[in-house]
Amino acid sequence: MFFSTNTVRKSLFVTVSLVLGDVVRGNYDRCLRPDEVDPSKDYFEDKIEPMHSDLWSIQYEKAYKILSIKKNNTDAAPKKFLLYQCGTDAPTDVDRSEYDIFAEVPLQNGVILSSTTDIPHFFQLGVGSEIKAYYESYSGYKTPFASDCMDQLVEFTSTERNYNLLSIRENNPGAVTFVHNGVPSVLNGTLDNVFEVHDYQEDTSRKINEWHKVFSVFFNKERLANKQFHKAAKNFQCTANNAKIVSRIREPTQEKKIALWANYIDYEWGDGNNHTGWQTATCKPNDNYYCEYGRHCNVEFLHSNKGSLGHKDAFNEEKLMTDTEFAEFGKRADYWIYPDSKENANTWLTEKEDILKEFKSVQDGTVFSVKRDGWFTDRFIEYDTVLQDYCQIVEHIDLNSKLTWFENVYQNKTGVIKQPTCKTVDDIDKKWESRAVKCLPLGKANCKDNPVSYSNNKETRNCSWLNSKTQASRKKKCDKSKRLRKTCPETCKDKCVCGDKKKGGFTKSDGKKGRCSDVMKLESTGDVKKYCSDNPNARVKCKDSCYGWCADENFVKS
Numbered sequence: 434m435f436f437s438t439n440t441v442r443k444s445l446f447v448t449v450s451l452v453l454g455d456v457v458r459g460n461y462d463r464c465l466r467p468d469e470v471d472p473s474k475d476y477f478e479d480k481i482e483p484m485h486s487d488l489w490s491i492q493y494e495k496a497y498k499i500l501s502i503k504k505n506n507t508d509a510a511p512k513k514f515l516l517y518q519c520g521t522d523a524p525t526d527v528d529r530s531e532y533d534i535f536a537e538v539p540l541q542n543g544v545i546l547s548s549t550t551d552i553p554h555f556f557q558l559g560v561g562s563e564i565k566a567y568y569e570s571y572s573g574y575k576t577p578f579a580s581d582c583m584d585q586l587v588e589f590t591s592t593e594r595n596y597n598l599l600s601i602r603e604n605n606p607g608a609v610t611f612v613h614n615g616v617p618s619v620l621n622g623t624l625d626n627v628f629e630v631h632d633y634q635e636d637t638s639r640k641i642n643e644w645h646k647v648f649s650v651f652f653n654k655e656r657l658a659n660k661q662f663h664k665a666a667k668n669f670q671c672t673a674n675n676a677k678i679v680s681r682i683r684e685p686t687q688e689k690k691i692a693l694w695a696n697y698i699d700y701e702w703g704d705g706n707n708h709t710g711w712q713t714a715t716c717k718p719n720d721n722y723y724c725e726y727g728r729h730c731n732v733e734f735l736h737s738n739k740g741s742l743g744h745k746d747a748f749n750e751e752k753l754m755t756d757t758e759f760a761e762f763g764k765r766a767d768y769w770i771y772p773d774s775k776e777n778a779n780t781w782l783t784e785k786e787d788i789l790k791e792f793k794s795v796q797d798g799t800v801f802s803v804k805r806d807g808w809f810t811d812r813f814i815e816y817d818t819v820l821q822d823y824c825q826i827v828e829h830i831d832l833n834s835k836l837t838w839f840e841n842v843y844q845n846k847t848g849v850i851k852q853p854t855c856k857t858v859d860d861i862d863k864k865w866e867s868r869a870v871k872c873l874p875l876g877k878a879n880c881k882d883n884p885v886s887y888s889n890n891k892e893t894r895n896c897s898w899l900n901s902k903t904q905a906s907r908k909k910k911c912d913k914s915k916r917l918r919k920t921c922p923e924t925c926k927d928k929c930v931c932g933d934k935k936k937g938g939f940t941k942s943d944g945k946k947g948r949c950s951d952v953m954k955l956e957s958t959g960d961v962k963k964y965c966s967d968n969p970n971a972r973v974k975c976k977d978s979c980y981g982w983c984a985d986e987n988f989v990k991s
Contacts (some may be wrong), residue, residue, distance in 0.1 A: 448875050458531055462539055462652035465520025472496075476518040479656035481646040496521045499532075500650055505634050514628065516577035516650060516713065519684040534609060534626055537653040542607030543758035547598075549576055551611050551630060554648040556582050556854070557865040558657060562590075565605045569596040570617075579807040582855035589858045607634050609651065636720050638667060638816035645814065664867070669817040671872035676829040678875045680731040682969040683828070690827055691874025692732040693766035693794065696758070696773045702744050723770075730824040736764060760788045767825050769794035771802045771842065778802040778842045801826055801839040808838065815831050817903040818869040831973055832870050865902075873932070875976060880929035882921045883956055884981035885990040896921035897981055897988040900929050932984035933975075939970035949975035953983045957991035 446774050459479045471915035475495045483489055487506055492499045512533050512668035515801030517524055519537035519811050525647050529535050543565035546552060554559045556676050569576060575594070578584055586592040595601050598619050602610065609626045616627055633645040642665060684690065694714040701707050716724035716736040729732025748869040754762060763769070769792070771778040780802065782789060789795050814908035815837075823839045826984035855861055873879050884897035899907055899921050928960045937949040947968060952975050955961045972979050981988060 438785075441560040453875065459656050461518065461520075461945055462653055463519070464539075464541075465518060467520075470521055476521070477653070477655070479653075479659070481649065481659060483646075485637070485842045486635060487640070488634060491643070494524075497524050498538075498650060502629065502631060502647075504629070512629065513611045518653075518658060524904055534628060536626065538650070540609060542605065542609075544651070545598075545601055545605060545608050545610040546618070547611060548613045548630070549578060549810040550632075550813065551578075551648070552578065552580050552583050552612075554645055556580070556752050556861070557645070557661060557814060558654045558655065559862045559864065560588065560652045561861045563652065564591045564592055565608050568598045568601055568610070568617075573595045578828070579805075579810045580854075582861050585855045585861060588606070588686065594848075612836065620851050632813075637725055638722055638813060639669065640820075641722075641813045642816050644668070661787070661865075661867075662685060665815070665817045665869070668869050668872045669729075669820055671874055672817065672820050672824060672830060674682060675872065675875045676730045679829045679831075679973050685969075689731065689733040690728075690768065690770045690829075691735065691766045692727050692827055693735050693736075693763045693769040694727070694772060695763060695769070696771050697780070697785065698753070700744075700971070702746065706744055708744040708747055708751075708753070710740060710755060711759035711773045712753055713737050715751075723772075726820055726823040728827050729820060730827050732768075732827050732829070736762060737762060751870050754949065756785060756788045760791065764792045766792070766794050767797070767799065769800045770823075770826070770839065771800055772804060774805050775802040775837075775840055775842050780831065780845060780850045782842065798841070798843045799826075800842045801836075802842050802940070804838055804840060805821070812838065815867060815869060817872075821870060821872070834870050837868050873976070874974065878980040878982070879932075880923050880980070880982060881922045882929055884929075884984070886920050886990060895988070896924045896929070900982055901929070931978070931984050933978045933983050939968070939974040941968045947971060949978050949983070952978035955984065957989050959991040 438869060455473075459889045460477055464478075470952055475496070477493050477498060480493050480504075481491060482885065483491075488503045490501045490511075492501075497515055500514045500516065501511040502514070503511040513531055514534040515524070515527065515532040516527075516534070516536055517539040519539060523535070539560075540563065543563040544555070545568060547568040547570070552564070555564055564583070564586055567576070567583075567587070573596075583791050587594050593601060593604065593689060596832055597609075598617055602608070607626065609628055611628050611630055613630050613633065615630065620627065630644070630647075632641045635641045635644070643662060645662055646655070646658045649655050679688070697710070698712050699707065699709045699866045714723055714734065714736040715721060716734070717738060724734060724736065737754075740754040742753040742755060743751055782795070782800070794800050794986060818837050821830065821832060822836045825832055825834075825836065853988060854865075855863075874942060882896045884900070887895045899910065899917065902910065904927060904966055907927070911921075921929075933949040933953075935948065935950040935953065939947050941947040947970070950970075952961060952964055952971055955964060961979060961981055961984070963977075974985070976985050
């Protein structure tokens with residue numbers, strides 16, 4: 434009897450697996466078996482560390498890790514939480530009384546949440562099923578989750594939703610309770626297995642998002658958290674860099690575009706008095722999350738702490754503006770973000786039409802509302818997507834994509850429709866996908882090859898010529914020619930494919946319309962360089978063409 438090579442390989446793999454058991458690379462997502470316990474082994478090969486956040490730190494030992502959390506930057510006595518690998522003995526060389534949580538990881542009894550902003554972290558890490566309960570702060574009120582996965586958990590599993598926190602904790606013994614803004618008084622000082630989240634004390638979206646790493650330590654998901662954080666951070670920084678380049682191209686001698694962030698509020702306080710007026714962005718003495726979006730998208734961002742209105746007990750003594758004050762403050766803005774629903778925005782735009790008709794943003798139709806679906810839960814976990822939206826609105830990046838978080842109040846166009854993540858309960862822990870568009874740096878070519886490098890003496894057969902072929906034809910030629918693979922390595926790996934659209938339009942320096950096809954049909958590097966230098970907008974809309982990756986096979990150096 435004869436066996437194929439593949440059959441032999443499979444047999445050997447099965448045999449090795451049976452003998453050695455599961456080979457785990459990185460951190461364990463389960464408890465150890467007795468035969469896997471080794472006091473000399475480092476069970477946390479994947480580690481996290483704060484690169485931006487000032488409020489947390491972590492210390493790793495071989496079989497346990499200690500997480501330290503500060504309430505704010507002046508907190509000199511951070512709380513400590515010791516987490517040891519499930520299946521190993523609890524550490525005996527520490528004083529257990531020093532730690533607010535002393536537990537095995539991955540957590541064996543799940544978590545209890547009390548804030549919707551924590552929900553997406555668990556689904557992004559693939560451990561949404563570990564949410565055992567949600568604590569409602571107010572009796573009779575149901576918090577809108579804006580998460581179909583969370584809805585599935587509550588409706589079809591044993592995950593409970595209750596305003597009685599003591600009852601929830603009794604029903605879920607050993608579960609860690611995540612709280613914000615201090616420990617609820619109902620716990621009466623009982624701090625066992627309570628974790629205080631202080632991400633809201635951070636002053637930038639990147640620092641807030643880095644708390645994603647903190648959530649990961651409870652389930653040994655450090656590797657995934659690092660990957661997700663770095664991907665979003667890279668996309669965020671790339672978008673900010675591109676916005677700076679585009680703004681310099683489009684406004685080389687002009688003043689910056691002006692952006693407004695404001696909405697009208699009308700709250701009735703418990704004492705019968707109202708907190709009513711125009712609520713504007715405030716960036717001093719401390720930044721709010723929206724301030725950095727204006728800064729990174731390179732616009733003049735209007736903000737103010739002044740106003741004649743506001744309730745005496747308002748949070749942070751917030752001041753609101755009168756109609757007259759607001760008109761003077763915001764009428765010159767080129768773009769206006771109205772941080773409320775489209776329905777509410779249109780209500781007040783109509784109600785206050787007499788004063789708003791002089792606003793440039795109203796006249797130009799550049800007023801954008803916020804899509805409420807997930808805004809209060811997901812915007813910090815997808816903060817790079819928010820930046821991309823904002824920079825698109827102020828016309829400092831061109832992504833040719835629909836807006837995810839905002840929509841023009843005067844248009845009926847739909848943006849990115851949030852697709853159901855969990856159609857059934859079986860989808861709860863499936864892989865999470867970001868809605869951000871992968872950012873490609875405008876300041877450099879996506880491909881490191883030279884489009885006019887020749888692999889032989891035939892001047893037309895350069896990397897640009899190779900790139901113009903179909904993927905199948907390109908592969909065939911690269912497989913056949915070692916010289917071609919050496920001269921155009923990234924082209925052979927499909928890293929230089931033209932991403933521009935022939936009909937991609939832009940405004941030329943003479944005010945006329947141009948298309949990417951105008952650049953694509955140029956036959957030499959000199960012609961392309963001159964055209965894209967004379968028409969800077971082409972470098973934004975037709976980046977690949979301006980780097981020579983969209984030309985036909987006759988592209989030559991000159």
